[in-house]
Amino acid sequence: MTSYLFKRIILIIPGLFLISLITFFVLDSMISNVVEKEISELDWSKIKLRENNVQDWKKGLLRKYHFDQPLFYFSITTFADPDSLFIIYPPEKKVFIKNIYRSYNNRELAGTFIHSLEKEILRLPDLSGIYRSKNEEEVERLLTRIPSIHTKSVINKFEMLKKSGPNYYKLLPKIKWNGTNNRYHFWLRGILKGDLGRSISDGLPIKYRLFPAMINSLVLGSISIFLLFLLSVPLGIFLSYHPAKFAWISQILYAVNAMPLFWIGELLIFLLASKSILYIFPSFGIGEAENIRIDHLVLPVASLVISALPVVAIQTKAAFETEMGRPYILMARVKGLNQKKILLKHIFRNALNPLITLFTSYLPALVGGVMIVEYVYSIPGMGRLLVDAISKHDFPLILTIIVLIGLVKIISNIIADISYRLADPRISFK
Amino acid sequence: MKIHLKKYGLTNHKGVKFSLIFLALEFLLSIFSILIRANNDQSLHTNEIGLPPLSTGHNLGTDQLGRDVLMQLFLGMQNTFLISLISVSLACLAGVFLGCISGYYGDNQLKIKKRNFVSVALSLIAIFFFSFQFSSFRLSWAVDILIPILLVSIILFFSLWLIKKNQVSVIPFDLYFVRFVEIYTTLPPIFIIILLSAIYRPSPVLFVVYSLMSLWPDFFMISRGEMLKHKNSTFVDAARAIGQRKSKIIFHHILPNILSPVLVLFTFGFATLMVVESTLSFLGIGLPIEYPGWGKLIASYRDHTDYWWLLIFPGLLIFANVYCIQKVGRHFQKL
Numbered sequence: 082m083t084s085y086l087f088k089r090i091i092l093i094i095p096g097l098f099l100i101s102l103i104t105f106f107v108l109d110s111m112i113s114n115v116v117e118k119e120i121s122e123l124d125w126s127k128i129k130l131r132e133n134n135v136q137d138w139k140k141g142l143l144r145k146y147h148f149d150q151p152l153f154y155f156s157i158t159t160f161a162d163p164d165s166l167f168i169i170y171p172p173e174k175k176v177f178i179k180n181i182y183r184s185y186n187n188r189e190l191a192g193t194f195i196h197s198l199e200k201e202i203l204r205l206p207d208l209s210g211i212y213r214s215k216n217e218e219e220v221e222r223l224l225t226r227i228p229s230i231h232t233k234s235v236i237n238k239f240e241m242l243k244k245s246g247p248n249y250y251k252l253l254p255k256i257k258w259n260g261t262n263n264r265y266h267f268w269l270r271g272i273l274k275g276d277l278g279r280s281i282s283d284g285l286p287i288k289y290r291l292f293p294a295m296i297n298s299l300v301l302g303s304i305s306i307f308l309l310f311l312l313s314v315p316l317g318i319f320l321s322y323h324p325a326k327f328a329w330i331s332q333i334l335y336a337v338n339a340m341p342l343f344w345i346g347e348l349l350i351f352l353l354a355s356k357s358i359l360y361i362f363p364s365f366g367i368g369e370a371e372n373i374r375i376d377h378l379v380l381p382v383a384s385l386v387i388s389a390l391p392v393v394a395i396q397t398k399a400a401f402e403t404e405m406g407r408p409y410i411l412m413a414r415v416k417g418l419n420q421k422k423i424l425l426k427h428i429f430r431n432a433l434n435p436l437i438t439l440f441t442s443y444l445p446a447l448v449g450g451v452m453i454v455e456y457v458y459s460i461p462g463m464g465r466l467l468v469d470a471i472s473k474h475d476f477p478l479i480l481t482i483i484v485l486i487g488l489v490k491i492i493s494n495i496i497a498d499i500s501y502r503l504a505d506p507r508i509s510f511k
Numbered sequence: 512m513k514i515h516l517k518k519y520g521l522t523n524h525k526g527v528k529f530s531l532i533f534l535a536l537e538f539l540l541s542i543f544s545i546l547i548r549a550n551n552d553q554s555l556h557t558n559e560i561g562l563p564p565l566s567t568g569h570n571l572g573t574d575q576l577g578r579d580v581l582m583q584l585f586l587g588m589q590n591t592f593l594i595s596l597i598s599v600s601l602a603c604l605a606g607v608f609l610g611c612i613s614g615y616y617g618d619n620q621l622k623i624k625k626r627n628f629v630s631v632a633l634s635l636i637a638i639f640f641f642s643f644q645f646s647s648f649r650l651s652w653a654v655d656i657l658i659p660i661l662l663v664s665i666i667l668f669f670s671l672w673l674i675k676k677n678q679v680s681v682i683p684f685d686l687y688f689v690r691f692v693e694i695y696t697t698l699p700p701i702f703i704i705i706l707l708s709a710i711y712r713p714s715p716v717l718f719v720v721y722s723l724m725s726l727w728p729d730f731f732m733i734s735r736g737e738m739l740k741h742k743n744s745t746f747v748d749a750a751r752a753i754g755q756r757k758s759k760i761i762f763h764h765i766l767p768n769i770l771s772p773v774l775v776l777f778t779f780g781f782a783t784l785m786v787v788e789s790t791l792s793f794l795g796i797g798l799p800i801e802y803p804g805w806g807k808l809i810a811s812y813r814d815h816t817d818y819w820w821l822l823i824f825p826g827l828l829i830f831a832n833v834y835c836i837q838k839v840g841r842h843f844q845k846l
Contacts, residue, residue: 107706159644184649217649247651251644252658335841339834341786343793344826347809355816456794468794471709479709 082502089495093488100487104480105265106152143170146281146476147267151259154266159183161251163192177212184217187245194238201235208232217243268480278477282470287481290466295448297367298455298462302447304378305385310440313390317397318424321405324398331395338391346384346457354380365459381458385451393439400432407431433504437497444493449486527842530835537832538596541589564820572820575811580820584828587804592832594715594798595784598722603777605723606730607766609688613731614738615761618683626674628682634667689735692728700725708796715798718788726780733776737769771843778840782833789829805829 143149151167158166161183169175181191202208211223224236271278277287320327351357354364367377404410405428413423452464459465463482470478502508559577562569571580641659704721711717741747742765750760791797792806800807805825812821 104706107710180646180648183644183646216647247649247654249654249658252641252654252662254640335837336834339782339837340830341790341826341833343790343806344809344829347812347822348826351816351819351822357816357819453790453794467705468796471705471796474709479705483705
């Protein structure tokens with residue numbers, strides 16, 4: 082048992098590593114959105130900035146989020162590529178420079194051409210459309226469109242470049258070791274030191290946004306899960322004892338099961354928290370600053386319980402019904418045990434497995450928040466924080482929340498496995 | 512395929528029959544709504560904003576922009592209903608196909624010569640690398656096409672020549688696949704949805720992609736399990752004995768026998784997807800604005816709490832759909 086537990090806890094680490102890796106790579110493509118957004122805000126506020134300053138400012142911005150460093154410990158490139166391609170921003174410029182270096186045999190000429198082109202674009206910003214060109218004819222056409230003395234030298238360099246042959250080095254793969262100076266390492270080191278980084282949207286440290294939201298979600302989630310199992314398990318047991326007599330209750334449960342959670346939430350607001358019918362409960366928020374108030378919690382908890390009740394009750398009913406048909410129950414009855422003892426000592430323990438599965442599947446909601454309910458009732462919890470972070474492209478915040486949800490998910494899986502064993506000692510760990 | 516009413520026990524279940532008729536009608540209506548999409552009335556009528564139900568010309572009232580609610584429900588049908596149907600069908604096809612193959616071949620059926628495996632893997636890696644080097648910026652036949660092809664074929668032949676002949680190794684195909692699915696399903700589906708919607712713009716294709724990605728493991732696991740149950744039965748042995756091809760044995764002989772649990776999963780997956788679609792539209796990360804949907808009508812109720820008909824009618828429609836689908840699913844489950 083302990084060795085199994087130890088093994089499972091050790092195995093959390095590669096799982097988390099995998100989740101963080103996937104999220105990190107996928108969300109990395111959001112950076113151009115973030116930087117573009119900050120640049121556009123800058124352009125609105127300080128229109129008079131000179132183009133040179135804007136360039137410096139962009140560089141500073143990239144350094145701020147460590148986007149002037151490579152993504153990971155190693156990168157796969159070719160022998161034709163320039164060394165520090167990762168610094169270049171925006172992405173279309175990166176692609177353009179890569180294309181130039183990969184297409185022409187002469188590295189020095191390619192370097193001088195790109196250098197003079199950059200200078201020219203600083204002078205004539207209209208020319209920056211050249212980075213989006215797909216082939217060399219297009220480059221030439223765009224260069225010759227604006228005739229000036231300086232563009233002529235650029236055109237000359239391009240003509241010279243065109244004379245060089247194709248670059249065979251681009252077919253040779255090269256694995257480049259970037260060392261620890263990379264974005265992923267930086268983020269990981271911060272996490273291990275307890276520094277979660279800063280949110281992009283408001284610049285606050287992430288923990289100041291995370292912990293208040295987590296407390297709200299924790300309170301809402303734990304009350305809901307407690308009430309849910311308190312109500313639905315007895316209901317399921319009751320229904321399994323009287324399946325024919327109270328079939329109508331099962332029918333109602335099936336009907337409630339077909340209602341989407343957000344509709345239940347909105348319906349409760351419509352019925353109990355708006356001027357149209359009754360106005361008893363507040364319809365949004367969780368109380369005044371930092372104090373959670375019970376009347377604010379009634380409707381969210383009610384809608385969560387109503388929407389999850391049918392699933393738990395029906396599963397309980399099914400599990401108890403199958404156990405009740407087993408021969409050992411008949412044996413217990415024949416022995417003359419009373420109903421209560423049969424239920425508690427014999428059936429309950431054997432029917433516990435689906436309940437454990439359901440219970441542990443609800444656990445991640447304690448930390449991850451219940452996105453839909455938090456949205457409907459405007460509760461500042463984790464789910465709402467995540468939706469906000471997505472809409473604002475807040476890369477570090479999304480990453481932290483997702484890794485956290487992954488951690489809780491893995492832990493709840495371990496709890497499930499241990500509880501299966503505790504409920505049924507016949508299950509062995511291998 | 513003939514539908515045998517008696518076989519599926521539909522003759523004496525009024526509720527199930529009614530649900531099936533309702534769903535079929537809705538399917539026809541949503542097909543029909545594509546045809547009339549061209550002349551739908553999406554224009555704004557400033558003098559008809561927020562009319563209550565039973566107003567003249569608008570039986571179910573109008574929304575906050577003056578659009579007819581009945582028309583919105585009708586147009587939302589093709590988005591919520593049809594897109595969910597398409598997504599669940601695709602997930603079903605993918606999952607059942609992979610599950611059948613994985614279950615049939617198992618751990619000891621797929622025999623591959625080691626050298627074939629290694630050489631194909633190596634050349635696939637090479638092709639993957641060269642495809643990234645291909646650029647149309649300055650297309651030269653030698654560097655972009657001829658030499659890569661030459662290199663790939665050299666790799667292929669060298670690895671074939673280097674590795675010993677006739678070393679047959681059995682690939683535990685099923686084991687690999689099941690391990691992969693187990694790891695894959697530890698990521699919650701909401702994780703996939705969030706990641707995708709954080710990066711890409713909402714579109715119907717994106718919805719199909721993430722419902723496909725979150726539903727196929729269920730279909731895979733159930734069809735694999737059924738395949739394992741059936742693959743050693745006598746009729747399969749008989750088919751094998753008369754020399755039928757493997758593809759014919761899998762898809763012609765065994766597949767019809769495993770369809771009923773798949774059908775149950777299909778109906779429940781369909782119901783779940785309808786709820787997911789309307790929920791995402793409600794949250795504003797589902798289909799884009801130009802696609803009217805039931806969830807969006809309810810979302811517009813949030814800003815205009817006086818217009819109760821924006822809450823009640825779409826919600827009832829979602830409820831009716833999901834209830835009917837689940838009713839049919841439960842019926843199939845009992846058989």
